[in-house]
Amino acid sequence: MFDIEISAPDGADSLARIGGTLGKAGVGLEGGGMWSGVAHYLVADAVVAARALEAAGIGPVVAREVVLAELDADVPGALGRMMNTLTDAGIVLLGQYSDHDNRKVLIVEDAEAARTALREARPA
Numbered sequence: 820m821f822d823i824e825i826s827a828p829d830g831a832d833s834l835a836r837i838g839g840t841l842g843k844a845g846v847g848l849e850g851g852g853m854w855s856g857v858a859h860y861l862v863a864d865a866v867v868a869a870r871a872l873e874a875a876g877i878g879p880v881v882a883r884e885v886v887l888a889e890l891d892a893d894v895p896g897a898l899g900r901m902m903n904t905l906t907d908a909g910i911v912l913l914g915q916y917s918d919h920d921n922r923k924v925l926i927v928e929d930a931e932a933a934r935t936a937l938r939e940a941r942p943a
Contacts, residue, residue, distance in 0.1 A: 820849065821865035822914070822926045824881040825872060827858040834858060836877060844871035850918030859926070861885065861918050886925040886933045887918065898923075901937070908936035 827833035834853055841848065841860075846868045851860035862868045865882035872880050891897045901923065905912055910933045914926035927933045 820885050820887060820918075820924075821862055821868075821882050822851070822885045822924065823860050823862055823865055823868050823872075824883070825858045825860075825877060826856065826879075827853050828856050830856075836875070837872065840871050840875045840877060841868055844868070846871065850916060850924055852916060859914060859916060861916075861924050883913070883926055884930045886927060886930050886937070888923045888925055888937055890921075890923050892921060900940075904936055904940040905933060908932060910936060 825833075825837055827837065830853075837858055837860075838848070841862075844867055846862055846864065849861040849863070851858065853859075860868075865880075869878070869880040869882055872878050888901065890901060902912070905925075905927070911928040912925060913928065916924050918924050925933060
């Protein structure tokens with residue numbers, strides 16, 4: 820899965836254009852949102868998404884492989900422990916949101932290193 824980052828300076832109007840363009844291209848949004856004029860969406864095929872958006876004059880599009888991580892949502896401190904694991908492993912976190920399956924979407928500089936750190940931190 821991939822996070823696509825797109826400038827959305829016009830709020831709802833920008834998101835209408837982004838959503839309409841991706842919908843016409845058959846790209847489903849599996850999570851994401853918009854903060855401070857920047858949209859982030861989780862997609863399965865970043866190449867198709869980027870091509871469709873750029874062809875519509877929307878962009879630039881930055882695509883990054885993400886880490887999808889389960890989080891014990893009802894356990895106090897679970898997010899803090901997950902972030903400590905990443906910090907202790909030297910992982911640079913660029914962004915975080917949730918997908919439609921309530922997993923954490925982690926935008927990181929090194930997805931494989933983040934996966935390894937999280938896997939090794941799981942209790943046996």
